Amino acid sequence: MRLRRLRPGVLPVDTAELARALLGCILVREHEQGRTTGRIVETEAYLSGDPACHAYAGRTRRNASLFGPPHRAYVYLIYGTAFCFNVSSEPEGEGAGVLVRAVEPLEGIALMQSRRATTLTRELCRGPGRLCEAFGIDRSLDGIDVLRDERLWLAHGDGAGMEVRCGPRIGITRAATRPLRFFAAGSAYVSGPARLNKA
DNA sequence: AGGATGATCGTCT
């Protein structure tokens, strides 16, 4: 597949719109071990002023990327074991972002298999921590501009129509009922409940 | 300096 980098301006700045727009886009990771790519099939919006958003309690060293300009990477470690990758949203100064929860593996599957402890394609990138492990994403990429960086960036999808559904976000305790999780209907690579309302 | 917390994952029943 020919990869066409997303140009500045095509992605929304609004958090919920960004979460939907990222579905179908191709996530590209260039690493000295090789390239991995995948189609984004599941995201979650963490809004400005949202109690479930890491930025809710104010700016800290860890979450600073959420407060930066839109479309920067926010990468953090959760439970001491897994990294999570987000794309910041909203104008600079506002703390918000979109968690990328799952991608459909495309290129570099052998590399993903070697980084993860499985050969099952379906399990390689299903879940935010697994996705980061398969793609070699860690805190060294925190703060990069995913529209300009060479190491981790976004490309246009193939344009195939994708039905978007939504439902409650996963794994949180606050504001847990808001339907801010978005995913591709019918995809086998989605990490959570897959039969929910139309978005 | 110490304690609580967590947007997860793999394993087990």
Place this chain on the structure above:
DNA sequence: GACGATCATCCTC
């Protein structure tokens, strides 16, 4: 469905 691993980060003393 439940549970424990594991640790950077943040807050409070």
